[in-house]
Amino acid sequence: MSEQEALGEFTPVTEGSATILFPKKEDVFYNPVQQFNRDLSVLSIRAWSELYGDALVSKKRKRDTDQVDSDKPYISILEALSASGLRAIRYAKEIPKVSSVVANDFSEDAVRSIVRNVEHNNVSQVVKPNRGDANAVMHESNFKGKHFNVIDLDPYGTASPFIDAAIQSIGEDGLLLVTCTDLAVLAGGGYPEKCFALYGGSAMINHDASHEAALRLVLGMIGNTAAKYRKSIEPMLCLSIDFYVRLFIKVKTSPIEVKELASKTGSVYMCSGCGATEVQPLGKVTVRDNGSKKFGLAQGSCVGSHCSYCGYVNHVAGPMYIGKLQNDNFISKVLELNEKVDDETYKTRKRIEGMLTLAKNEIEAPFYFKPEKVSSILKFQVPPLKSVIAALGNLGYDASLTHAIPSAVKTNAPWRVIWAIFKSYVVEKEQKDISKMNENTAGYKIMTNADVKVDDDAKVSFELNELSKKVEKLRKLKIIRYQENPTKNWGPKGKPK
Known part of the structure; x- marks a missing residue:
């Protein structure tokens, strides 16, 4: 396609190292305000590869052969809901050692857009456009034994329907990236029944800490799903951002850590009058003198039906994940990589620095x-x-x-x-x-x-x-912590038809 044709039928949109040809009729979803999400995702996958991926692959290659090629690309990525293909193309162009990126979407228009943009960016040797149901693609990869190192789920609304398939098709110590934009359900007060149906827990309705609870509800749902397959989750970076939550989670097979899930899950008593909270774990772990662990039931809470401070009624939220939300080493690596990129390509670099600096300095206590x-x-x-x-x-x-x-x-x-x-x-x-x-x-x-x-x-x-x-x-510190002046594209756009 000539440049003149592109400018006539399409609008070029440049983000990071990629330029996509965005149809003027807008039949493929694109939201420029989420560049922060995409910039952060690129850096986080790079951080995962340097901290965990390279060592895993090196060990595997030493097992399979006497010669180890440390520079050979190995990272396989699935972007399960790719839309325009922008994110997949950026992954291919900006992350070293990426061997393949499957850019999948169910929409014919979206897949045509992906094909067009892959060709326009000359990344067809790495990015593979695919039309299919996201769950079917992941189940098939698991059936064939071809697991992905990284799976990115960034749907319109909840990621809940895709988690089971993703847990099964992600490789050992792989990185699962999850976005949920349904904060009206996760942190609002209008859909408690829907929150429980999607995430297996109730939101902290009308509470100041409702956005942290949203992160913990999503983690609780993912942790419970992983446990069915003898897998455990380790949150690397979990953020509440504008109108969505974004989570970066390492997944591995570990039956012993699955046993600890109950102690990392809890209900939350919250006062309707003063907002006081009390966390009630659902399980207990006791470490014996020899270092072994004993698993049992947690002791019941002393919280009654009414708040002991003001006398108002206590409500119950959860169950939800109550363990650590952040991994200091992982965040430090992302911040290190973030220091080395340029402001023109990564236009949200300053905000990444600000938000991750705060996240790294958060204490572990819930809420x-x-x-x-x-x-x-x-x-x-x-x-x-x-x-x-x-x-x-x-x-x-x-x-x-x-x-x-x-x-x-x-x-x-x-x-x-x-x-x-x-x-x-x-x-x-x-x-x-x-x-x-x-x-x-x-x-x-x-x-x-x-x-x-x-x-x-x-x-x-x-x-x-x-x-x-x-x-x-x-x-x-002169750091950008939160979203600055919203643009005309601010907020979640309407779902594409």
């Missing part, structure tokens, strides 16, 4: 709280974030920011301590007259609750410390 929400319940001015962090640190607890939303705090302190800190701030700094508060509100009940206190012999201090200085230093 976060917003100081402004806590303050609004007690009806007083929001204290400086550094004072809240300092108080937690002075009591011996850890704390961090979160990548999910601005100015929220993750901590391993129980809610009893969180409320005690804010109560102390009200008394010491605000000198608030609580007698003027409405006695029926959650705030009044917390302020007058004698059981809301720190541990015996401990005292709340707002004196700045190393923890508060560390968090403040991170806050002052």
